[in-house]
Amino acid sequence: MRKTFTAIAATLLASSVLVSAAQAETLRWARTSDALTLDPHSQNQGVTHTFNHHIYETLLDRDLEGNLRERLATDWYVKEGDDTVWVFELREGVTFHGGEEFTAEDVVFSIERAKSENSNMRQLHADVESVTAVDDYTVEFQMAGPSPLYPNNVTNTFIMDMGWSEENDLQSVQDFGAGEENFAVRNTNGTGPYVLTERDPDVRSVLTAYQDWWGEASDVTEIVYTPIADNATRVAALLSGEVDLVQDVPVQDIDRLSGTDGVKVETGPENRTIYFGYRMDDEPLTSSDVTDENPFANPLVREAMELAIDREAIRQVVMRGQSIPTCVNMPPFVNGWTEELDACPAVDLDAARALMEEAGYGDGFTVTLDTPNDRYVNDEAISQAVVGMLGQIGIDVTLASRPVAQHSPLILNNQTDFYLLGWGVPTFDSAYIFNDLVHTKTDDYGTYNIGLYSNPEVDEMIQSLGTMTDLEARDQVIADIWEQVQEDRVFLTVHVQELAYAMRDDMTLAVHPENQPSMVDVTYE
Amino acid sequence: MLAFILKRLAQSVLVMLVVALISFTMFRYVGDPVASLVSQEASIADQEQLRERLGLNDPIVEQFFRFVGNALQGQFGISYRLQQPVSELILSRLPATIELAFASATIALTLGIILGVFTALKPQSPVSGGVMAFSLVGVSLPTFLIGIALIYIFAVELQWLPSFGRGDVVDLGWWNTGLLSESGLRSIILPAITLSLFQMTLIMRLVRAEMLEVLRADYIKFARARGLTDRAVNFGHALKNTLVPVITITGLQLGSVIAFAIITETVFQWPGVGSLFINSVAVVDVPVMAAYLMFIALVFVVINLIVDILYYLVDPRLRVGGARGGH
Numbered sequence: 001m002r003k004t005f006t007a008i009a010a011t012l013l014a015s016s017v018l019v020s021a022a023q024a025e026t027l028r029w030a031r032t033s034d035a036l037t038l039d040p041h042s043q044n045q046g047v048t049h050t051f052n053h054h055i056y057e058t059l060l061d062r063d064l065e066g067n068l069r070e071r072l073a074t075d076w077y078v079k080e081g082d083d084t085v086w087v088f089e090l091r092e093g094v095t096f097h098g099g100e101e102f103t104a105e106d107v108v109f110s111i112e113r114a115k116s117e118n119s120n121m122r123q124l125h126a127d128v129e130s131v132t133a134v135d136d137y138t139v140e141f142q143m144a145g146p147s148p149l150y151p152n153n154v155t156n157t158f159i160m161d162m163g164w165s166e167e168n169d170l171q172s173v174q175d176f177g178a179g180e181e182n183f184a185v186r187n188t189n190g191t192g193p194y195v196l197t198e199r200d201p202d203v204r205s206v207l208t209a210y211q212d213w214w215g216e217a218s219d220v221t222e223i224v225y226t227p228i229a230d231n232a233t234r235v236a237a238l239l240s241g242e243v244d245l246v247q248d249v250p251v252q253d254i255d256r257l258s259g260t261d262g263v264k265v266e267t268g269p270e271n272r273t274i275y276f277g278y279r280m281d282d283e284p285l286t287s288s289d290v291t292d293e294n295p296f297a298n299p300l301v302r303e304a305m306e307l308a309i310d311r312e313a314i315r316q317v318v319m320r321g322q323s324i325p326t327c328v329n330m331p332p333f334v335n336g337w338t339e340e341l342d343a344c345p346a347v348d349l350d351a352a353r354a355l356m357e358e359a360g361y362g363d364g365f366t367v368t369l370d371t372p373n374d375r376y377v378n379d380e381a382i383s384q385a386v387v388g389m390l391g392q393i394g395i396d397v398t399l400a401s402r403p404v405a406q407h408s409p410l411i412l413n414n415q416t417d418f419y420l421l422g423w424g425v426p427t428f429d430s431a432y433i434f435n436d437l438v439h440t441k442t443d444d445y446g447t448y449n450i451g452l453y454s455n456p457e458v459d460e461m462i463q464s465l466g467t468m469t470d471l472e473a474r475d476q477v478i479a480d481i482w483e484q485v486q487e488d489r490v491f492l493t494v495h496v497q498e499l500a501y502a503m504r505d506d507m508t509l510a511v512h513p514e515n516q517p518s519m520v521d522v523t524y525e
Numbered sequence: 526m527l528a529f530i531l532k533r534l535a536q537s538v539l540v541m542l543v544v545a546l547i548s549f550t551m552f553r554y555v556g557d558p559v560a561s562l563v564s565q566e567a568s569i570a571d572q573e574q575l576r577e578r579l580g581l582n583d584p585i586v587e588q589f590f591r592f593v594g595n596a597l598q599g600q601f602g603i604s605y606r607l608q609q610p611v612s613e614l615i616l617s618r619l620p621a622t623i624e625l626a627f628a629s630a631t632i633a634l635t636l637g638i639i640l641g642v643f644t645a646l647k648p649q650s651p652v653s654g655g656v657m658a659f660s661l662v663g664v665s666l667p668t669f670l671i672g673i674a675l676i677y678i679f680a681v682e683l684q685w686l687p688s689f690g691r692g693d694v695v696d697l698g699w700w701n702t703g704l705l706s707e708s709g710l711r712s713i714i715l716p717a718i719t720l721s722l723f724q725m726t727l728i729m730r731l732v733r734a735e736m737l738e739v740l741r742a743d744y745i746k747f748a749r750a751r752g753l754t755d756r757a758v759n760f761g762h763a764l765k766n767t768l769v770p771v772i773t774i775t776g777l778q779l780g781s782v783i784a785f786a787i788i789t790e791t792v793f794q795w796p797g798v799g800s801l802f803i804n805s806v807a808v809v810d811v812p813v814m815a816a817y818l819m820f821i822a823l824v825f826v827v828i829n830l831i832v833d834i835l836y837y838l839v840d841p842r843l844r845v846g847g848a849r850g851g852h
Contacts, residue, residue, distance in 0.1 A: 033804070037608045044564030120564045123571070174608050175578070185608045201607045201614075202804060203796040204690070228689055228794045229804065232673045236688045240680045374807070405556030405809045412560055412572070424565070436565070443570055 024221040027507075027519055030234055031247035034202050034227040039184040040158030041113055042174045044120040046424075049156045050516040051225065054207055055097075056158035056190035059088055059107070060151055066271065066333035066428050066513050068151060072102065072159055072191065076151050079140065083469050086141040086150055087134075094214045096161045098189045104133035109162035111141070118173040124153040127466075145467045148474070152427040164189045193520050194223060202227055218520040238263060238502055245509065247517070249500040251322045251377055257502045267500045268511030269324055271331045272424040274376055276369075276386065276492040278302070278417065281452040285417040287368035287398070295367075296418070296451075300359035302489040307352040308393045309386060311344060311494055318381045323495035328486065329423065329433065331496045333513055336430030336478040341486060352393045364394025370411075371420040375404040377497050383420050386494075411450055414441075419450060422497065426514065430478045434462040438485055453490045526837070533833055537826040542593070544822040545815070549589045552811050558605050561808040592815060602812040606805060611816045615798055620701050621691055622790070622797030626782045628713050629721035634775055637725045641732025642764060645740065656729075663726035672719040672792035679715060687712050689794035716793040720786055724778050731774060735767035742766075773832065780828045784821045 035051035036043045053061070059073040072091050079085035094102035111131045114121040127150065130142045143150060165171065165184075174182040188196045193215060194207035207223040226243065228234040231250045237243045239260065249257065249265065258265045278296040279285060285294055295301050311325035324332075328341040356362060371383035380401050387397040397418070402410075410416045425432050439445035439462045440454040461481050468474040485491075499511050506525045509517055559576045576582055580591065595602065601611035640660075644653040680688035692708030694701045703709030739745060740763055748758045787799035794800065798817060805813035 036606055039608070042608065120562075120567070123564070123567060174603075181603060181609055200796070201609065202801065226690065226794070229800065230792050230794065233676060233689050233792055233794055236673075236676045236681050240684055240688050242680075242688060403556070403807065405561055405807060406554075408560030409557035412557070412569075444568060447567070447569055448565075 025219050025522075025524060026222040026224060027220045027245060027522060028224045028226065028243040029245045029247065029519065030226045030228045030237055030243040032227065032229060032234070034205075034225075037174070037185050038188050038196070038199070039174055039182055040110075040160060040190075041116075041119040041121045042182075042185070044124075044156070046515055051205070052158060052190075053192065053516060053518060054194045054223065054520075055188045055192045055196055056160070057192050058156060058158055059090075059154045061155050062428075062512075062514060062516075064510055064512060068155070072107075078148070078469075083146045084143045086143065086147070088139045088141070090137040090139065091214060092137055094191050095212050096164065096189050096191050097195045097210055098161065098164055100161045100163055100189075102159070102161070102191050103136045104139045106159055106162050107131070107139045108133050109165065110159045111157065113160065113165070113171065113173065114157045116172055118175045120173075121157050124157065146469045147467070148469050148471060149427060149429050149431065152429060156426070158190065160184075161189050193218060193518075215520065218522065219524050220519045220522050223519050235502075244507065245501065245503045245522075247501055247515075249502045251320045251500070254320065254322065254500050254502075262505055263502060264505040265500050265502045266509065266511050267322060267498050269331065269333075269513065270424075270497045270499045270511075270515055271333050271426075271428070271513040272376075272422050272497050273326065273329050273331055274323075274379070274382065274420065274422045274494045274497055275329050276494065277419055277421060277451045277490075278492070279414075279451055280488075280490070281454070285367060287366070287417050289366045290361075295359070295361055295365050298359045298361075299489065300355045301361060302492075304352040304355035304359070304393055305390060305395070305492055306489060307345060307348045307355070308389050309492065309494070310347045310389055312347075313389075314382055314385050314494060318378050318385050319495070319498075322377070322498040322500065324498065325495045327493055328482065329437070329491040329493045330430060330482075331425060331513075334425050334428050334430055334433070336475070336482060338479075341482055349392055356393050356395075361394065364396055366396040366398065367418050368398045368400050368416075369418045369420070370400050370402070370407060370416040372404040372407040373401045375407070376420075376422045379420060379422075382494060411448065414450055414452065416450060421448070421450070423448075424514070430482065431462070431465045434458075434465065434481055438462065438481070438490060451490060453488065455484065455488070458484055529837060530830075530834065533830055537830060540826055541819065541822050545593060545596075545819060546589060548815055548818040549585060549592065552809075552814065553585065555806065555814075556809040558809040558811055562605055596816075596819065601816040604805070604810055604813050606808050606810040606813070611812045614801060614813065615816055615820060617701075618796060618798045618801050621703070621795060622783060622786055622799060624702065624704060625713065625716055625720060625786055625789070625795060625797060626779060628717035629719075629724065629782060630775065630779055632717055633721040633724035633728055633778075636721075637728030638732055638764075638771070640725075641729040642736060642759070644729070645733045645736035646759060648737070660726040660729055663722045666722075668719060668723070668788045669792050671722055672716070672789060675715045675719060676792070686715055688715075691796055716789050716795050719792070720782060720789040724775075724782065727778070728771060728775065731771055732767055735770060736763060739763045739766050776828060776832050780825045783824055 033047055035048040036045060037048060038052060040052055040056050057072050059071060060068050060076065061071045063069045072094065073088040074091050075089040077087055079087050090104060090107065096102060108131045111125060111128065113119065115125045115128060127144045127147050128141050129144055132140050134140055168183040170182065170184050174185060186199060193210055193213045195210045196205065197208050198204065198206035205225040209217065209221040228237060234246055235253050235257065238246045254265050257263050279294065280297055282294055282297055284291050288295065315321060315323045315325050325344060326342050327344040330337050369383055369387060371380055373380040383399055387399050390397050411419060411421065423433065423437065435445055436448045438453060438458060439449065440459050441449045441452060458481055461477050465474060465477060499515055501509055501511055501517065503509060507522055509522045559572050559581065563572050563575060580588060599612060603609065604611050604614055607614060640656050644656055647653050676688045679686045690712060691703045692712035693706040694703050694709060695705040703713060745758060745763055748762050786797060787803055789795065790797045790799035791803055801813065802817045
């Protein structure tokens with residue numbers, strides 16, 4: 001009886017799928033957390049951007065390989081005769097959800113808003129001195145100097161309508177200190193493929209297809225977006241058919257989900273590396289029994305650690321196969337990546353012990369490792385595994401595991417000797433890594449240079465990258481910097497993290513390297 | 526009577542202030558809100574500037590008095606995470622939590638009393654043994670495990686009930702309810718059972734113990750001697766006399782059901798104040814955390830106040846006890 005019933009249900013389901021394949025589909029989409037705000041320039045955070053990309057649009061965005069792609073801009077180039085000016089030609093015939101026409105003045109307004117004081121996007125546009133509309137569909141960005149890679153910085157800066165924004169006093173971005181709510185936090189008017197029709201933060205948001213969108217209409221005509229914080233519940237919701245797509249799939253559930261009828265899992269690398277860093281200056285470590293010098297300052301110790309970490313074991317045991325081991329702190333999408341840099345030396349504990357002996361730490365030393373436990377995929381388990389591996393060469397590591405809210409202050413205030421961190425590269429260029437992680441820590445550079453690595457020659461090369469226009473010469477400088485960084489073993493890199501999306505098996509959505517999938521791309525069988 | 530209430534009220538205000546102070550001191554150790562507010566690209570100067578604007582560099586005492594001052598005017602600020610007024614956020618989430626708390630209290634009370642009476646009257650029955658053993662499971666299994674187990678049985682395997690959320694909600698203007706729609710009613714079943722299980726076993730064991738005690742009392746023996754029916758003895762006399770402590774416990778437990786629904790709300794993605802609080806803790810959203818803790822303190826203070834006043838009304842000994850002293 002039960003079987004007959006299931007068969008009938010399956011037939012009904014199949015027939016409804018057939019009928020609706022080319023037509024309207026409602027997509028029920030679940031992930032861990034909700035967009036923090038709908039204000040396009042208030043938060044520079046992945047979950048928020050991913051949601052807002054459905055409502056608002058950017059000048060450029062990225063395809064599945066991470067290449068720049070036209071969106072509201074149809075062409076972009078350095079102005080002839082002046083290498084400090086970027087020209088963007090805009091798409092014609094685009095309208096906002098409110099019916100307003102999209103023109104150059106909207107771009108000028110939006111970039112200025114993104115550059116304003118309370119905006120969290122302003123760092124990305126710090127080199128923009130002014131934006132001017134040449135005509136209705138051409139905009140010129142005057143840069144502080146030659147900025148060959150600036151277009152990489154506009155992929156998450158959304159364009160708002162000037163008229164609508166001025167009407168609602170949106171010239172400035174939400175100021176937390178003032179204690180007032182900005183109109184744009186809950187109201188939207190974008191040019192994107194979907195219009196917001198319902199919004200209950202943390203609970204449920206509904207988006208419906210925008211009929212006058214300039215792009216090709218998607219099979220998905222309605223999106224119901226539900227944040228489900230608990231891993232088990234999120235997976236259960238997919239298994240019970242209450243949602244169609246789960247974006248954040250816990251690695252331990254991937255095998256089970258792949259083996260379940262009616263469900264499939266898509267995986268792919270994320271644009272993010274997971275690495276360990278250590279303090280490399282000459283001051284003794286605060287958490288070590290070696291109190292007269294810093295063992296990590298000794299290159300032999302760093303080499304020994306590199307040889308002791310079994311990345312393949314971490315991939316198989318901790319990550320259940322969902323990672324790509326690497327020895328360079330850069331995902332493969334990034335400009336500057338080469339196979340030689342990526343390659344890891346074979347694990348060799350004997351050689352590692354010999355190096356420790358040679359460095360004068362034959363009896364080992366103690367140190368505390370600070371790790372987040374709720375930020376990256378299995379972050380705490382990775383650290384635990386490394387504690388065991390380093391124990392084999394005499395480094396006695398105490399693990400201090402904290403939620404990211406408490407881990408971040410330690411990182412930003414340099415209160416750690418040895419730590420785990422993940423790093424994404426939204427510009428897809430090595431300079432982004434160098435600026436924040438490698439350059440000597442100053443007000444403008446090296447914000448996350450927690451190891452206090454400092455090499456004036458490297459600093460000089462890093463600063464020169466910002467204004468070099470000869471891309472070939474620039475790539476050579478990038479290669480030179482990486483060579484020095486690898487030689488000095490500034491990072492103990494573990495792997496590139498993989499992402500997994502689980503979905504109904506009659507639909508397809510590929511993993512996006514920035515974890516910013518667009519539901520426009522969903523196709524049905 | 527008035528003096529008694531005033532005295533209690535003064536104590537309540539003091540309790541609220543202490544809760545506020547303790548929670549404020551604690552916020553220093555839960556993390557740095559600025560770290561979760563700014564993006565990866567923000568420079569150190571930008572972070573320092575934001576910290577200054579939020580007033581996080583001021584002495585903790587100053588931050589505390591500013592908070593109390595604003596709270597007295599009903600202003601709890603803007604959530605760092607969701608960028609909306611905190612009072613509005615909490616009020617919009619409150620109906621979900623309260624409906625869940627009352628649904629689970631109803632289940633706990635009804636089943637708890639019925640099973641408690643049954644196990645007391647028929648202590649030898651194998652059913653009683655079974656119920657008692659089951660109640661051990663109820664007190665000892667953690668809530669999230671029960672919740673996940675229920676989800677897997679009823680949502681994933683049998684597909685009878687939804688696994689998350691609150692279903693369709695009807696907006697009444699000042700209140701939004703899930704109890705008026707079919708999907709809303711179906712949605713509340715699993716979380717309400719999960720949340721009620723602990724309270725239910727507690728009430729059941731309490732009723733059973735009290736009932737066994739009362740059944741041995743002289744007046745029950747007299748009642749039986751007078752030839753009253755079992756029904757009149759058991760329910761008219763015995764049960765009535767067991768209910769006083771049960772009502773007290775239920776009242777006090779209602780406070781903790783509201784306050785500690787956090788885990789159940791998280792497991793079932795129930796959009797109540799508990800899940801709001803958990804989401805806020807993860808990113809150190811101080812305005813929401815402070816307001817939530819104050820709200821929970823208020824709930825407990827009000828319930829205790831009501832219970833105290835009820836005692837005063839119900840139990841004459843309390844009224845004269847204070848005046849005469851030394852009994």
